[in-house]
Amino acid sequence: MDEKTKTQLASCGSFTGILLLLFIILSGLVFLSLSSWENGLRKNTDYVLQGYSENLHCGEMLPIKEGIVTSAAFYQLMDKDTVKGYAAIVRMTTYYGPVPAVFIQEQNSSEVIFAGVYGLRSSINMEFSNDSNDLVINYWKDKCSRIFDEYKKSLEDGE
Amino acid sequence: MNKSLYFIFTAAAFSMLVCAPGRFAYGFVLMLEFLLIISGASAFSYLVKTLKLENLKSVLNLAFIMFLTIAFKLVLVLVSPVMALTLSFVIYVPAISAFMLSSVLTNEEKTVKDGVAKNLVTSLVFALFTLVFFFVRDVAGFGTITLPAKYGITEKVLFDVHKSAFFSFFASVPGALMMVAVTVAVIILLQNKFSIIEKAGTQNDSE
Numbered sequence: 001m002d003e004k005t006k007t008q009l010a011s012c013g014s015f016t017g018i019l020l021l022l023f024i025i026l027s028g029l030v031f032l033s034l035s036s037w038e039n040g041l042r043k044n045t046d047y048v049l050q051g052y053s054e055n056l057h058c059g060e061m062l063p064i065k066e067g068i069v070t071s072a073a074f075y076q077l078m079d080k081d082t083v084k085g086y087a088a089i090v091r092m093t094t095y096y097g098p099v100p101a102v103f104i105q106e107q108n109s110s111e112v113i114f115a116g117v118y119g120l121r122s123s124i125n126m127e128f129s130n131d132s133n134d135l136v137i138n139y140w141k142d143k144c145s146r147i148f149d150e151y152k153k154s155l156e157d158g159e
Numbered sequence: 160m161n162k163s164l165y166f167i168f169t170a171a172a173f174s175m176l177v178c179a180p181g182r183f184a185y186g187f188v189l190m191l192e193f194l195l196i197i198s199g200a201s202a203f204s205y206l207v208k209t210l211k212l213e214n215l216k217s218v219l220n221l222a223f224i225m226f227l228t229i230a231f232k233l234v235l236v237l238v239s240p241v242m243a244l245t246l247s248f249v250i251y252v253p254a255i256s257a258f259m260l261s262s263v264l265t266n267e268e269k270t271v272k273d274g275v276a277k278n279l280v281t282s283l284v285f286a287l288f289t290l291v292f293f294f295v296r297d298v299a300g301f302g303t304i305t306l307p308a309k310y311g312i313t314e315k316v317l318f319d320v321h322k323s324a325f326f327s328f329f330a331s332v333p334g335a336l337m338m339v340a341v342t343v344a345v346i347i348l349l350q351n352k353f354s355i356i357e358k359a360g361t362q363n364d365s366e
Contacts, residue, residue, distance in 0.1 A: 014210050018219060022226040029233035040240030040310045047311075071247045091247050096300075096330050097180040100245050118241060119182075119312045124301055124330060 041073040044118045045089045048102040052115040055079050056104075058087055062151055074147065077104050085109070086148045089118070092140055096124060101137075103144045112141040112148070165347060171256040171285060172339045176292055179249045181330050184305040184312040186293025188235065188242060190286040193253040196227045197282045198275050205271040228254040241311050292338065300330025 042058045049056040059076035071091040077084045085106040092101040102115040114137050117128055128137065175193070179185050203223045207216050232250045235243040243250070297304055298317060305314045328334040 011212055011215065014212055015215050015219065019222060022222065026226065026229055026233070029230055029237075033233045033236040036237045037240045037243075040236075041244065043310050044241045071244055073244070089241075089244070091244055095332065097178075097332055097335075098245050098247065098249075099180065100241050119305070119314055120301075121303070121314055121316050124327060 038073070041089050042075060044100065045073070045075060045087055045102050048089075048116040048118050049077075049087065049104070052102075052104075056084070056087075059083060062086065064147060064151060066147065068143075068147070074151070077106070083107065086151070087115070088144050088147070090140055090144070092117075092136060094128070094134075094136055096127075099128075101128070101140065103140060105145065105148050110145060110149070112145045114141065165343070168285060168346075169339075169343050172289075172343065173336075174252050174256055175249070176289060176339055177332060177335045178252065179293075180245055181293065181296035181300055181335060182303075182305040182312065182314075183290075183293045183297040184307045185242065185246060186289055186297075188246070188307055189249070189253065190289050192228070192231045192250065193256075193289075194279070194282055194286055195231065196224060196253055197278050199227050200224045201275045201278045202271055205274060224254050239307055239310060239312070242307060288342075292335075292342075296329050296335060296338070299326040300328070300334065302327075 038061045042061070046057045049058070057078050059078040062074040062076065064074050068090075072088060074086060074088045077087040085104060087102060087104045089100055089102050091098050099120060100118040102118065103112050104115050105112045114128070117125060120128075128134065175189060176186075179189055200220060200223055204216065204220050207213070207219050212219060228251055232243060235246075235250070294304075302318045303314050303316050305312045307313075329338060
């Protein structure tokens with residue numbers, strides 16, 4: 001094997017080694033962050049739900065299979081120990097930029113209710129309400145309603 | 160600031176400052192990421208030189224910038240998932256900003272220390288501007304001051320922003336766009352005035 005081939009092999013080996021190392025570190029971080037995503041967002045959603053109604057909190061995370069889960073999380077809505085419906089925390093883009101908004105739906109109802117925004121105690125919070133004709137809030141109500149309905153249908157189909 | 164930096168500064172400001180939520184906590188996290196990627200990628204380019212991989216320099220530098228960005232997002236998910244959810248794609252913007260591509264990929268300094276220092280000096284000016292920008296938006300626009308916290312953000316309400324309704328405009332996306340445009344215009348105006356004064360001074364000296 002001549003010198004040129006040895007140098008090329010060493011270069012390829014170093015290149016592959018660097019990429020492999022970066023891949024391994026990222027894979028480790030992905031596994032570590034999975035539970036943090038579920039538990040952390042559950043805490044934030046609970047905080048908003050406590051402001052909406054004292055006994056409400058989140059239960060298990062719903063296994064939603066859509067692209068939206070990269071910027072949203074869906075949970076069972078619990079009233080003490082009883083499953084009452086569904087809750088979602090989503091990245092809602094508004095006139096004031098993106099905000100983490102919480103929506104809930106009770107089990108026997110098709111209506112989705114806007115419960116509040118996390119981390120916005122400023123008086124700008126008054127701009128967001130369930131009764132507003134805000135197009136963005138209504139868009140997310142419809143979207144969450146569709147996602148919850150599809151999840152209920154998947155449960156009935158036994159998936 | 161030289162003229163080519165105006166365009167880089169403006170492009171980076173529009174992409175990073177306008178799309179992000181107007182709270183100081185998010186600005187702080189974005190700038191931390193920005194400085195981390197600049198310094199990490201600058202140092203990595205010297206490692207590539209040491210390993211004699213210059214022919215693969217561009218690919219490796221870009222791969223490392225992407226790695227740092229995704230690793231930062233995953234660490235942010237570990238520390239504060241709601242901030243990662245709210246920032247979403249904005250976390251990827253510093254990696255593709257003009258600052259990154261112009262400074263890291265064209266670094267010609269001889270030592271690691273000089274290379275990292277040169278890139279950090281320019282980036283620190285932008286980072287300081289960004290922190291002031293987010294601070295003004297948070298205080299004037301929302302009437303609050305926010306800081307990153309474990310599992311969320313800590314928020315202190317300073318005053319009712321509806322009492323000074325005009326300033327709540329700066330909390331909005333159009334307000335942020337206007338602030339960036341006015342700031343860049345003022346910087347260019349001041350720089351042109353100083354260069355006129357400097358040229359007049361040089362002409363007087365030569366006469």
